[in-house]
Amino acid sequence: MQxxxxxxxxxxxxxxxxxIKNNLIEGxxxxxxxxxxxxxxxxxxxxxxxxxxxxxxxNITNQNQSGRCWMFAALNMARPKIMKDLNxxxxxxxxxxxxxxxxxxxxxxxxxxxxxxxDLDINSREVIDALKFKTDDGGYFEYFKIxxxxxxxxxxxxxxxxxxxxxxxxxxxxxxxxxxxxAMDIRNENSYEEIDKLREECLSKVYNILVKCIGxxxxxxxxxxxxxxxxxxxxxxxxxxxxxxxxxxxxxxxKIRLINDPRERNPYARVFINPExxxxxxxxxxxxxxxxxxxxxxxxxxxxxxxxxxxxxxxVGKMSDRKSGILDLDLYNYDDTLxxxxxxxxxxxxxxRQSMATHAMNITGVKILNDKPEMWKVENSWGEKNGKKGxxxxxxxxxxxxxxxxxxxxxYVDEKYxxxxxxxxxxxxxxxxxxxxxxxxx
Numbered sequence: 001m002q003x004x005x006x007x008x009x010x011x012x013x014x015x016x017x018x019x020i021k022n023n024l025i026e027g028x029x030x031x032x033x034x035x036x037x038x039x040x041x042x043x044x045x046x047x048x049x050x051x052x053x054x055x056x057x058x059n060i061t062n063q064n065q066s067g068r069c070w071m072f073a074a075l076n077m078a079r080p081k082i083m084k085d086l087n088x089x090x091x092x093x094x095x096x097x098x099x100x101x102x103x104x105x106x107x108x109x110x111x112x113x114x115x116x117x118x119d120l121d122i123n124s125r126e127v128i129d130a131l132k133f134k135t136d137d138g139g140y141f142e143y144f145k146i147x148x149x150x151x152x153x154x155x156x157x158x159x160x161x162x163x164x165x166x167x168x169x170x171x172x173x174x175x176x177x178x179x180x181x182x183a184m185d186i187r188n189e190n191s192y193e194e195i196d197k198l199r200e201e202c203l204s205k206v207y208n209i210l211v212k213c214i215g216x217x218x219x220x221x222x223x224x225x226x227x228x229x230x231x232x233x234x235x236x237x238x239x240x241x242x243x244x245x246x247x248x249x250x251x252x253x254x255k256i257r258l259i260n261d262p263r264e265r266n267p268y269a270r271v272f273i274n275p276e277x278x279x280x281x282x283x284x285x286x287x288x289x290x291x292x293x294x295x296x297x298x299x300x301x302x303x304x305x306x307x308x309x310x311x312x313x314x315x316v317g318k319m320s321d322r323k324s325g326i327l328d329l330d331l332y333n334y335d336d337t338l339x340x341x342x343x344x345x346x347x348x349x350x351x352x353r354q355s356m357a358t359h360a361m362n363i364t365g366v367k368i369l370n371d372k373p374e375m376w377k378v379e380n381s382w383g384e385k386n387g388k389k390g391x392x393x394x395x396x397x398x399x400x401x402x403x404x405x406x407x408x409x410x411x412y413v414d415e416k417y418x419x420x421x422x423x424x425x426x427x428x429x430x431x432x433x434x435x436x437x438x439x440x441x442x
Contacts, residue, residue: 047393054365058090060390062383064166067137067442072381074144152240164213259288269420299412313405316359325387327394
């Protein structure tokens with residue numbers, strides 16, 4: 001064991017003072033902070049937001065202070081299709097409708113975990129993990145897919161946002177208090193008949209909170225819209241499921257989840273599954289076909305040339321600037337203004353929990369030079385005040401380092417990787433970094 005002592009600290013001081021640049025940088029950082037002092041303006045200028053393959057979209061969505069990016073990005077995939085089919089200038093599907101059911105279902109998953117572990121020691125790893133699971137607004141594309149298949153979807157003008165869908169913190173704190181109280185009641189109950197009653201009672205109380213905070217989900221509605229030619233249309237007595245089946249039937253069915261887990265022990269062209277990650281008890285968990293990022297990009301270019309966007313998950317907080325909308329490995333000169341980190345592979349970043357998927361967006365374009373992608377056009381859900389009116393520009397090198405997941409049509413994926421779908425899935429440990437660090441995107 002080595003303790004810090006005055007001799008060692010003096011050594012560090014002398015090393016610092018020996019480089020005159022440190023004093024200059026210290027002054028800059030103390031005045032404007034690490035981020036601004038390290039920002040590379042030349043890199044920002046390289047991103048001109050011009051792309052030679054792109055998909056047009058009219059209105060940028062805004063998740064505001066909520067963590068529903070996974071849902072916004074999934075719904076944004078379908079907007080171009082509906083706008084084209086109905087000859088519309090803009091259109092948005094309701095996020096709050098699915099949000100209501102997502103939180104009801106997550107509460108049920110939480111209670112299910114508590115019941116399954118009720119007889120284990122309160123300090124066991126399994127019980128601690130069960131109690132960590134919360135009803136919250138994070139999620140994955142698979143969460144969206146199973147929700148829309150079960151509950152359908154509605155236009156946003158039929159069920160819009162509320163204060164609490166944009167600012168959900170207090171709502172979730174109240175839900176957590178209720179669910180944790182019932183978790184302890186369930187652990188202290190031996191009769192499974194009484195446990196079922198406690199479960200239903202808890203779900204009823206959460207339903208009460210969600211209706212008051214989000215609104216009661218619409219069951220029937222008239223779909224009214226005006227097309228680009230100013231023609232009025234109305235379809236009466238639609239249900240969320242009939243709307244889904246009419247306008248988006250099969251749209252999401254052929255999509256596949258590609259993951260990039262570059263750790264040597266986890267082979268490419270194999271499916272990895274984590275059965276514990278779910279928002280509905282009937283969801284089998286997350287399944288992903290592991291491929292190199294080059295295969296992700298090849299599939300993405302094919303998709304864009306066919307006029308289709310794709311959902312992707314990334315570590316948006318790394319080497320990015322929200323205001324300018326730039327995602328680039330060279331955006332900040334931290335190695336010069338602070339200290340060089342040294343070689344730090346994507347695999348090691350995952351295992352050390354230094355990097356994880358934190359946000360989902362849509363890839364809607366690419367700039368290809370000399371037959372290789374250089375920049376990617378990204379549609380975000382942070383409103384038009386961020387990036388170039390809501391559009392971000394992602395360098396190809398940033399894609400390699402910080403993109404972890406892509407939801408795309410299976411037809412665009414090379415057959416040599418699709419063969420892995422026929423092999424038995426490899427189950428991640430529930431404590432593997434790709435399951436725990438690769439947390440819900442928000």
